[in-house]
Amino acid sequence: MTAAIAPTRRQVLSLYKQFIKNANQFNNFNFREYFLRKSRASFKQNSTIQDAEKLSKLYQDAKNDLSALKRQSVISQMYTFDKLVVEPVDKEERKDINKH
Amino acid sequence: MLRTIFCTASRSNVIMTKARTRAASTLVSRRFIMAMNSNTQSIMRPMAVSMRFYSADTAAPKLNKDEVTRRVVDVIKAFSKGSTNPTVAGTTDVNADTLFHKDLGLDSLDTVELLVAVEEEFDIEIPDKVADELKSVGETIDYIVSNADAN
Amino acid sequence: MLRYTATPFLRLSSSSCAASLASRRTLPSLVSRSNIIIPNTKNKRLYSAVAATSPAVKVAKDISLETHTDTQRAAKETQEARSAAATTPLSKSSIIDEIDTSGTTALNAAYQENTGFGTRPIYMDMQATTPTDPRVLDTMLKFLTGLYGNPHSNTHSYGWETHKEVEDARDHVAKLIGANAKEIIFTSGATESNNMVIKGVSRFYKNTKKHIITTRTEHKCVLEAARAMINEGFEVTFLNVDEQGLINLKELEDAIRPDTCLVSVMAVNNEIGVIQPLKEIGNICKKKKVYFHTDAAQAYGKIKLDVNDMNIDLLSISSHKIYGPMGIGGLYVRRRPRVRLEPLLSGGGQERGLRSGTLAPPLVAGFGRAAKLMYDEFESDHEHIKRLSDKLVKGLLALDHTNLNGSADHRYPGCVNVSFAYVEGESLLMALRDIALSSGSACTSASLEPSYVLHALGRDDVLAHSSIRFGIGRFTTEKEVDYVIKAISERVQFLRNLSPLWEMVQEGIDLDSIEWSGH
Numbered sequence: 180m181t182a183a184i185a186p187t188r189r190q191v192l193s194l195y196k197q198f199i200k201n202a203n204q205f206n207n208f209n210f211r212e213y214f215l216r217k218s219r220a221s222f223k224q225n226s227t228i229q230d231a232e233k234l235s236k237l238y239q240d241a242k243n244d245l246s247a248l249k250r251q252s253v254i255s256q257m258y259t260f261d262k263l264v265v266e267p268v269d270k271e272e273r274k275d276i277n278k279h
Numbered sequence: 280m281l282r283t284i285f286c287t288a289s290r291s292n293v294i295m296t297k298a299r300t301r302a303a304s305t306l307v308s309r310r311f312i313m314a315m316n317s318n319t320q321s322i323m324r325p326m327a328v329s330m331r332f333y334s335a336d337t338a339a340p341k342l343n344k345d346e347v348t349r350r351v352v353d354v355i356k357a358f359s360k361g362s363t364n365p366t367v368a369g370t371t372d373v374n375a376d377t378l379f380h381k382d383l384g385l386d387s388l389d390t391v392e393l394l395v396a397v398e399e400e401f402d403i404e405i406p407d408k409v410a411d412e413l414k415s416v417g418e419t420i421d422y423i424v425s426n427a428d429a430n
Numbered sequence: 431m432l433r434y435t436a437t438p439f440l441r442l443s444s445s446s447c448a449a450s451l452a453s454r455r456t457l458p459s460l461v462s463r464s465n466i467i468i469p470n471t472k473n474k475r476l477y478s479a480v481a482a483t484s485p486a487v488k489v490a491k492d493i494s495l496e497t498h499t500d501t502q503r504a505a506k507e508t509q510e511a512r513s514a515a516a517t518t519p520l521s522k523s524s525i526i527d528e529i530d531t532s533g534t535t536a537l538n539a540a541y542q543e544n545t546g547f548g549t550r551p552i553y554m555d556m557q558a559t560t561p562t563d564p565r566v567l568d569t570m571l572k573f574l575t576g577l578y579g580n581p582h583s584n585t586h587s588y589g590w591e592t593h594k595e596v597e598d599a600r601d602h603v604a605k606l607i608g609a610n611a612k613e614i615i616f617t618s619g620a621t622e623s624n625n626m627v628i629k630g631v632s633r634f635y636k637n638t639k640k641h642i643i644t645t646r647t648e649h650k651c652v653l654e655a656a657r658a659m660i661n662e663g664f665e666v667t668f669l670n671v672d673e674q675g676l677i678n679l680k681e682l683e684d685a686i687r688p689d690t691c692l693v694s695v696m697a698v699n700n701e702i703g704v705i706q707p708l709k710e711i712g713n714i715c716k717k718k719k720v721y722f723h724t725d726a727a728q729a730y731g732k733i734k735l736d737v738n739d740m741n742i743d744l745l746s747i748s749s750h751k752i753y754g755p756m757g758i759g760g761l762y763v764r765r766r767p768r769v770r771l772e773p774l775l776s777g778g779g780q781e782r783g784l785r786s787g788t789l790a791p792p793l794v795a796g797f798g799r800a801a802k803l804m805y806d807e808f809e810s811d812h813e814h815i816k817r818l819s820d821k822l823v824k825g826l827l828a829l830d831h832t833n834l835n836g837s838a839d840h841r842y843p844g845c846v847n848v849s850f851a852y853v854e855g856e857s858l859l860m861a862l863r864d865i866a867l868s869s870g871s872a873c874t875s876a877s878l879e880p881s882y883v884l885h886a887l888g889r890d891d892v893l894a895h896s897s898i899r900f901g902i903g904r905f906t907t908e909k910e911v912d913y914v915i916k917a918i919s920e921r922v923q924f925l926r927n928l929s930p931l932w933e934m935v936q937e938g939i940d941l942d943s944i945e946w947s948g949h
Contacts, residue, residue: 188387193407196391203395209553209905210564220810222388244565251564262548264864265913 183235191238195222197245204252206259208266214248342430347401347423348375351416354400358393359383375417394419401429551866552910556751556901557700557728557845558868562796563753563904569799570755573792581789582780592791599798606805607726607745608736609762615781616794619759620727621651622774623746624694626761626784627723628655630771631692631744632664639691643720645669645677646886647704648696652725656694669695673888674837675704679714686718693722697729697745701883701899702836703845705733712741721769727751727759731804732812732842737762743769749793753904754800758793761785811904812843818902818911819843825915826900829922831935835884835897846900849889850918852932853925855896861921865914868899 186194195218202214225237262268352373379385385393394410397419403426405413413419423429553561573592581596583589600611617623632642644656646668656666667685669677677695686693693715695706708724715722723744726735730745731752737745745762749755763769763784777786804811823846826832831851850858855869869881880894889897900914926932934941 189407189411192387192391192411195388196395196407196410199392199395203399205564209561209907212907212909213905214564216814217810219388219392226386226388247565247568250571251568254567255564261550263550263552263910264547265552265907265909266548267546268548 183232185231185234186238191222194238194241194245198222198241198248201245201248201252205255207255208263210251210255342401342424344420344424347420347429350400351397351420351423354396355383355393355416358396373416375415375420377416379414379416397423401426403428549864551864552913553866554900554902554906554910554914555866555868556903556906557703557899558901559750559756560753560903561905562750562755563800563803565803566754566796566799570792570796573795577791579791581791581794582778595798596789596791596794599794599801602798602802602805603747603760604762606731606735606801607742607762608738610765612782613737613762613765615761615763615784616789616797617759617761617785618757619750620649620725620746620748621759623748623759623761624649624651624725625655626774627744627746627771628652628659628692628694630774630784631721631723631769632659633662633772634770635691636662636664639689641665641667641687641690642692642694643667643669643682643685643690644694645671645696645706647671647675647699647701647883648694649700649725649727652694652696671886674840675699675702675835675883675887676837676840677706677711679707679710682711683714683718686714686720690718690720693720694725695722696725696727697735698726698733698842698845699836699883700728700845701881702847702887703728703842704836705729705840705842707840708735708740708742715743716741728845729842731801731808732844737764744771749797749800752800752804755793755796758790758797760797807904814904815902815906816843818906818908819846821908822846822900822902822911822915823848825911826918829919832922835887835889844902846902847884847897848900849884849893849897850922851893851896852929852935853896853922855898858896858898858918858921858925861925862917865917869895869897 198218199215202211202218205211205214221241225234228234228237355373355377373383377383379390379393390413391410394405394413398405401423403423405422409422413422573595577588577592577595579586579588579590579592581589581593584593597611600614600616604611604614615623617626628642628644632639640663642656642659642664644652644666648656653668656668660666669681669685671677682693682695693711695708695711697708698705706724711724712722721743722741723746724742725746727746727748728751729735730747735742735745737743742762743764747760747762749758749760761784763771763782771784773784773786775786780786780789820843823834826846826848827834829850833849835847835849859867859869880891881897884894884897885891902911931941934944
């Protein structure tokens with residue numbers, strides 16, 4: 180087995196961007212909020228790790244998670260339900276409230 | 280023949296987003312558009328690469344700098360309002376000279392997220408290479424103004 | 431300059447999306463019909479220009495993707511069904527009707543409508559069931575599409591691949607309670623697991639043992655199964671709980687007799703969220719050489735459980751309480767020393783002969799994934815739920831004459847049960863149609879009887895009636911909690927203003943001094 184190569188900074192940031200974009204795509208309010216929260220927390224938590232092997236594994240796992248997230252955000256758009264009572268119906272309004 | 284297809288695709292893309300922002304008044308149709316929008320986007324993605332070739336040389340910047348500035352500042356304000364980070368949340372004064380890291384206290388992950396919000400606002404995709412270099416509000420505004428796709 | 435910088439990996443996964451598959455198939459027809467589309471650019475429906483050329487997607491164009499949920503009608507129908515079936519005294523149902531009609535106008539104001547917000551209620555009934563985690567669904571879909579082999583087929587690779595996945599799931603389920611995968615039996619849910627234990631263990635030992643111990647606050651399925659054993663000649667001791675909801679360990683120890691075969695005490699109560707002292711109970715049972723069963727439907731994955739540390743011999747698990755699919759659960763059965771029990775079902779001898787019948791791989795795999803997620807996210811989930819729970823409790827108890835039911839210290843934070851004095855619980859629920867809540871277990875909420883659990887805690891009927899359970903889970907958001915606190919405060923105030931009792935309390939009249947006339 181070859182030594183693990185740590186992902187570059189740009190690769191990690193690009194992956195993070197994909198997580199945020201796909202999480203944002205969820206039509207279901209609770210799932211959207213959860214995956215945004217989860218993505219933020221896990222990337223922040225792992226941002227101090229230096230070990231190449233660990234980083235490489237985390238990166239690989241995150242890529243697998245991302246593929247599931249992509250599939251599920253599509254499904255969430257296929258089966259949509261009425262908006263929740265805490266959820267603005269207007270997408271433009273949603274934008275403001277959705278950040279953090 | 281091929282050219283026609285790509286032009287059609289790119290024009291319909293623009294129209295699609297306009298229809299969305301102009302707000303189809305009824306709830307149902309709006310939701311419908313939102314749902315369909317995401318589907319059509321994923322359908323169009325493979326084509327977007329070649330589409331660029333035809334539209335880039337014809338389209339000139341459509342947005343003026345003042346409008347872009349106003350909208351970028353709005354996005355940042357909305358972004359910082361909802362932030363859990365106290366330095367970010369406290370920000371009220373945002374102008375072209377504002378630096379993401381130094382003035383807004385955003386780390387690299389926060390910046391990525393802010394740029395996603397900007398991308399959504401202007402319906403563009405900022406390439407990673409460019410995004411890496413954007414360090415201030417002014418640079419972001421300049422990039423958007425120079426981007427023919429922004430609307 | 432590329433507009434879309436997808437890595438090959440991402441492209442690959444996006445090709446699994448049905449929409450893009452469809453578009454690929456329709457490309458040739460796009461070429462031939464593209465000219466027709468151009469004159470129609472004014473049509474705002476043109477966003478589907480590509481899709482419109484495909485017959486398959488064309489149909490979809492005219493169909494709304496939204497699944498509408500008519501909560502108003504559902505609520506009305508439920509209420510009608512209830513009042514029709516009500517066996518309770520007339521006065522009660524008429525009170526509800528009255529409050530319902532008189533409240534409707536005022537409540538409409540409280541009910542957010544046409545305010546730019548949606549209409550679907552906030553889900554706060556996590557003890558009844560939890561939403562399926564999208565990652566669980568992602569795992570299950572594999573089995574509903576490609577991996578359809580029977581896990582018990584051992585002559586071909588379809589069987590082998592499914593078998594492997596099932597065993598992986600078993601590992602994940604076992605890991606969460608420190609058990610060995612071989613000790614996990616898949617069942618249809620916690621109700622079956624509980625029945626299997628209470629009936630199976632006592633039937634196996636019926637020649638020498640004749641006694642079962644359980645508590646008054648157990649779930650209905652344990653109580654009913656125990657009652658069924660009385661008919662088979664067993665004696666059952668139902669232990670009392672104190673006002674905190676906890677059992678007395680001394681009482682338990684005294685209740686154990688030489689012919690006791692089983693002690694069954696639930697880990698986390700489904701109505702009040704109280705955690706029983708499992709480790710202490712396990713020690714007593716070990717000392718007295720009695721099997722210890724715990725119904726962990728509400729506890730599994732949510733509090734730390736270790737079958738070896740806590741000396742648990744049998745443990746029931748439910749999948750749909752941990753964001754997994756409904757219709758599946760598990761039972762931990764200790765192997766060393768071996769716990770013997772008689773199976774409920776006779777058949778092909780699957781699951782160590784304890785639960786015959788073909789396993790359902792989509793459910794098993796979903797359950798396994800849900801268990802793995804509970805394991806991986808234990809810390810972050812717990813922190814999130816604790817934070818929201820503390821906020822909710824603080825917000826609700828800030829109201830006058832409210833109190834938290836059950837122990838404040840030995841509690842799972844995701845279950846908050848609060849009594850609102852001088853308000854009828856059911857009418858409060860009716861007034862809270864924008865929040866999905868329950869006054870207790872889903873099994874008993876069909877009747878208007880007060881909760882037997884709160885009764886066991888020594889709460890009087892009135893207070894038991896005015897109790898509401900709030901469930902917080904992985905997908906609950908802070909915004910929802912804020913909304914609930916605000917809504918409850920407003921509606922409780924509103925209903926109290928309708929109540930003559932509340933008026934008297936405000937005037938300083940001691941309600942106990944009043945002589946009520948019967949009717």
